[in-house]
Amino acid sequence: xxxxxxxxLSVFISEIRxxxxxxxxxxxxxxxxxxxxxRFKNEKGLTPYEKKKYVWKMLYIYMLxxxxxxxxxxxxxxxxxxxxxxxxxGYIVTSCLLNENHDFLRLAINTxxxxxxxxxxxxxxxxxxxxxxxxxREFAESLAPDVQKLLVRDQKILEFKCFSKxxx
Numbered sequence: 001x002x003x004x005x006x007x008x009l010s011v012f013i014s015e016i017r018x019x020x021x022x023x024x025x026x027x028x029x030x031x032x033x034x035x036x037x038x039r040f041k042n043e044k045g046l047t048p049y050e051k052k053k054y055v056w057k058m059l060y061i062y063m064l065x066x067x068x069x070x071x072x073x074x075x076x077x078x079x080x081x082x083x084x085x086x087x088x089x090g091y092i093v094t095s096c097l098l099n100e101n102h103d104f105l106r107l108a109i110n111t112x113x114x115x116x117x118x119x120x121x122x123x124x125x126x127x128x129x130x131x132x133x134x135x136x137r138e139f140a141e142s143l144a145p146d147v148q149k150l151l152v153r154d155q156k157i158l159e160f161k162c163f164s165k166x167x168x
Contacts, residue, residue, distance in 0.1 A: 006053050013060060029066055032057060040074055051078065052089045059093045072097055072104045080111040084122060087115075091126040100136025109142050116146045124150065 012032060019025040036054045039046060046054075055075050062068045075097060078090025098105050108130075115127035131139055131147065 006049075006056065009053050009056050009060075012057055016060075016064070025064075029061055029064070033061065033066075033068070037070055040071055048081065048083070048086050052086060055089055055093050059096055062097060068097065072102070073107075076104050076108050079108050079115075087123060087126060091130050095130045095133045098134065100134055100139065105134065105136075106138065109139070112139075113143055113146055116143065116150055 015028055016025060019028060036057055039050065039054055051074060055071065055078060058068050058071045058075070072094075075090055075093040078086045079094060081087045081090060094105075094108060112127045112130060115123040116131075118124065128147065128150075131143055
């Protein structure tokens with residue numbers, strides 16, 4: 001989860017840290033939220049790198065205690081990205097920004113299910129972590145059978161590996 005190469009994010013964090021008072025911080029946050037909102041409205045021009053950067057900025061602003069009332073869809077959409085860096089950011093930010101009752105979470109259920117039943121163990125871990133962090137009735141009802149199958153399958157694989165070591 002390195003921020004290496006995300007110069008805009010690093011500069012933004014430095015600027016926030018260097019604010020002399022809360023009012024100056026609020027003005028800088030408002031300016032950045034406006035910039036991010038405008039960039040998301042013109043989503044066709046965003047590269048995966050830019051999308052990740054702006055979603056990280058949203059998370060940072062949220063962690064500072066400010067209300068972030070937009071951009072949730074962009075975070076959720078990163079979950080369905082085919083590459084790990086985008087998917088990781090999507091899972092982390094979605095897990096932090098959304099709760100079990102958020103409407104956008106329903107949009108992520110199929111992607112989370114696909115990652116759980118897929119063969120990529122890293123994606124399975126990301127999906128299971130999000131399910132564990134967010135929880136909720138809808139997630140449980142929708143994903144419990146797939147999680148159970150994964151656990152049973154992994155238990156059988158583990159038992160087979162242990163048995164193989166014993167007889168060899």
